[in-house]
Amino acid sequence: MPTENAGVNERLFKYISDTIAITPFYQLLTIHLQKLAPGYAEVWVTPVREHTNPLGLIHGGLIMALADAAMGNAIRTLGINGVTVDCSTSFLSAASPGRALTAQGSVIKAGNKMIFTRAQVVDQEKVIAEVKGTFFNTGIIEL
Amino acid sequence: MPTENAGVNERLFKYISDTIAITPFYQLLTIHLQKLAPGYAEVWVTPVREHTNPLGLIHGGLIMALADAAMGNAIRTLGINGVTVDCSTSFLSAASPGRALTAQGSVIKAGNKMIFTRAQVVDQEKVIAEVKGTFFNTGIIEL
Amino acid sequence: MPTENAGVNERLFKYISDTIAITPFYQLLTIHLQKLAPGYAEVWVTPVREHTNPLGLIHGGLIMALADAAMGNAIRTLGINGVTVDCSTSFLSAASPGRALTAQGSVIKAGNKMIFTRAQVVDQEKVIAEVKGTFFNTGIIEL
């Protein structure tokens, strides 16, 4: 799936795309970038058997990792880096293998110290998780 | 590392151990069981390069998955299953590759409907994350 | 301030309005109803000196109570009652005496067992808090 840039500075877009592509944990989980806009990031994964629990449902850990990726990269579109301080996830529906999951992360407020974000994880039909993340601002991205 | 049973019924201990060993997502992340006691579970992982972000630190998604595994299996030691409803994680310190991480999960209250748990994720030296999880009781485990 | 009904059944609207008006804790904190719509509730308070901490800022407890009121009454507009299971609040900005605070609560998903909601607390200029609440469905409201 080609990635979409909806208004982020080209050099910053390339930096974030490249960083996501070479992140070892995203490679292990097969998390990919879909779209970036100022203060917004969308990432996706097609869950497979490797992501399941013994009931055949997608493990919550994959969903929390996907949401964290969306929120952390939404912050990077503002030219700053953040480290996760708090992440609170509500699991609304179970996710199943083969149905692509997308996490849509948005920055609510980016302060000099604390950055507040939220994300929804959805499949084609329903909301899977509602997530709230607080990050600490670790400074501007040097390109 | 051999696993320790500190008071759980033998058939239930074997059921939980076997279930953890064949869970695809735990295999992908190399999460292993360390210890079970009534209302308590310890699981561990040795983080490697595949678990890192571009800064070389361990991704928060691994830590949240590990904590969820500890809390969910702490519930199973009581002979019941639960599905995660809410999971709230505070990240106290960064984790690094090569330093084993252990998640210690405890049941605070197991009701007929809601089950409340907490977990700490630690390495040999410090607390990495403090986690609070709420589960919905999906019924007794049939052995 | 007159209250607004944007689509809730009249008997249900009256029931919820009356209930809010006689709730002792809302009277103590001076929390009032502003608007109801299906799956949505707005409540407000004008913070005064009694709501402050020693720095003269509004105490977080008032803000959490206001958000909980918005989320719980958003659920009631669907003709069901819920009890709070989990409430997670991020404090984005400080609130000050004399500036009215409004909490806007929305139901994200109302299941037979779990109900998921969120709320924002705002003053006239900025977001004060972002809140996520999970409730247990205790059954339909008998009018």
Add this chain to the structure above:
Amino acid sequence: MPTENAGVNERLFKYISDTIAITPFYQLLTIHLQKLAPGYAEVWVTPVREHTNPLGLIHGGLIMALADAAMGNAIRTLGINGVTVDCSTSFLSAASPGRALTAQGSVIKAGNKMIFTRAQVVDQEKVIAEVKGTFFNTGIIEL
């Protein structure tokens, strides 16, 4: 009930006690100090009719305010001030008028920037709420 000092510097203990006694929001809710120790604070309230919802149960807002008070003052025993950034509460049991509620707050880690705490709210018989709070360190207390 007399307050107990279990190891906090006398001037700091007096400063914290006096501050709690004159905090308008604590006066409105009748929240009192019970005990301070390094990194630990206990506060209490005897819930009355003014703290109830229409079902006659204690409103969750009182419980969240009490927990926030315990965590914020646990931080002050270390000679520093903090402002609440995130507060996550799980409601384990309902609380009733006339049964005193105590919140026991502990500092898990006090960093230069972020401070991590937890609290339990209990009545004489059971755990009412489990709470996790993250604060931003606003600097040392000048006595």
